[in-house]
Amino acid sequence: MALALQRLGDDEFSLATELAVAPEQLEFTGTIAEALDCLGDSRHPHGIWLDDSLVGFFIVDTDFAAEFEFCSEGALGIRTFLIDSRRQGQGLGKAAARALLPFLQGAYSQRVSVWLTVNCRNRGAYHCYETAGFTDTGALYEGGAAGPQHVMRMALR
Ligand SMILES: CC(C)(COP(=O)(O)OP(=O)(O)OC[C@H]1O[C@@H](n2cnc3c(N)ncnc32)[C@H](O)[C@@H]1OP(=O)(O)O)[C@@H](O)C(=O)NCCC(=O)NCCS
Numbered sequence: 001m002a003l004a005l006q007r008l009g010d011d012e013f014s015l016a017t018e019l020a021v022a023p024e025q026l027e028f029t030g031t032i033a034e035a036l037d038c039l040g041d042s043r044h045p046h047g048i049w050l051d052d053s054l055v056g057f058f059i060v061d062t063d064f065a066a067e068f069e070f071c072s073e074g075a076l077g078i079r080t081f082l083i084d085s086r087r088q089g090q091g092l093g094k095a096a097a098r099a100l101l102p103f104l105q106g107a108y109s110q111r112v113s114v115w116l117t118v119n120c121r122n123r124g125a126y127h128c129y130e131t132a133g134f135t136d137t138g139a140l141y142e143g144g145a146a147g148p149q150h151v152m153r154m155a156l157r
Contacts, residue, residue, distance in 0.1 A: 001050055001051055002050070002051055003050055003092065003095050003096060004045060004046065004049045004099075004101060005046055005047070005048055005049075005096065005100070005103045005121070006040065006046065006047055006049060006100050007044055007045070007046050007047075007105065007107070008041065008045045008046060008047045008057075010048065012049050012054070013036055013045070015021050015047075016032050016036065016045065016054065016057055017032050017033050017036070017042075017082055018046065018054075019032055019055075019056065019057055019082065019084040020032075020084060020085055020095050020132040021048075021082050021084075022065040022085045022132075024120050025082075026087070026139075027044075027119075027145070027146040028118075028119050028122050028125070028146065029080050029081070029082050030074060030080065031122040032057055032080070032082075035057075035059060035079065035080040039059075040117070042061060042062045042063035042066070043059050043060070043061050043079070044059065044060045044061075044062065044111075045057065045058075045059050045060075046058050046059065046060060048083065048092070048096045049129055050087070050092065054080065054084075055084050055087045055092055056082055056092060056093070056096055056149060057080060057081075057085060057116070058078055058080060058081040058082070058086060058096075059078070059079040059080050060076055060077075060078065060104070060107075060108065061077035061078070061079050062076060062111075064076060064077025064115055068115070068117070069139070070139055070141065070151050071115045072113060072115075074111065074112070074113075074115045075111065075112065075114065075115055076104060076108055076113070076114040076156075077114065077115050077116060078100070079116075081096075081097070081125070083096065083118070091110055091133050091136065092102075093124070093125070093128045094127075094128045094131055094132070097126075097128040097129055097132035097134075098132045100114070101132065101133055101154065101156070104156055105108075105156050105157065108156070111156055112155065112156055113153055113154065114132070114153070114154050115151065115152065115153050115154075116129065116134065116151075116152050116153070117141045117144065117149035117150065117151055118119060118146060118149055118150050118152060119144065119146055119147060119148075119149050119150075120140070120148050120149060121146075121147065125127050126150060126152075127136070129139070129152050130152075133144050134153065134154045135152060135154065136151075136152055136154055137150075137151045137152065138151075139151040
């Protein structure tokens with residue numbers, strides 16, 4: 001089985017909205033429909049594919065510093081990273097997070113780093129990002145509705 005990350009075309013948005021997380025996980029990501037509603041030019045939706053099945057989703061934000069002061073100017077951000085609830089716990093989150101580095105180095109070759117925030121209670125997601133090469137900056141982002149979030153960063157070159 002091959003896992004691949006790929007930017008979603010407009011015709012794939014409806015497929016993406018079929019992905020869902022458990023109700024108790026919604027506070028960490030919101031829904032995909034909400035994420036797709038506020039894309040704008042700088043937020044690029046991506047699919048996580050396992051062979052021909054769409055199993056997950058994330059957004060590459062090319063202007064993350066516009067919202068987050070901690071982020072370096074011109075750096076990328078990852079938003080709404082999720083694996084469909086029916087496919088969680090099978091290693092896909094870790095594999096997809098690990099695939100981010102080579103994918104972003106290829107697709108966004110001019111960018112030097114990628115950042116994200118993860119809720120301090122979201123230990124599974126934190127673990128995925130850490131094993132994928134993200135480093136905890138030690139900073140806490142307090143602006144989220146669901147409580148403090150760790151700020152993590154990974155160099156792209
Ligand atoms: C976070 C998420 C993407 C992980 O995807 P997944 O496919 O279930 O993850 P995996 O099966 O690859 O691995 C999860 C890892 O976290 C670990 N883990 C899970 N819960 C944990 C916890 N409470 N504490 C520590 N580690 C935990 C698992 O043991 C596993 O690690 P291991 O294989 O080294 O033992 C998925 O749970 C998800 O979509 N959650 C809802 C959305 C979300 O919170 N996204 C992150 C926003 S920042």
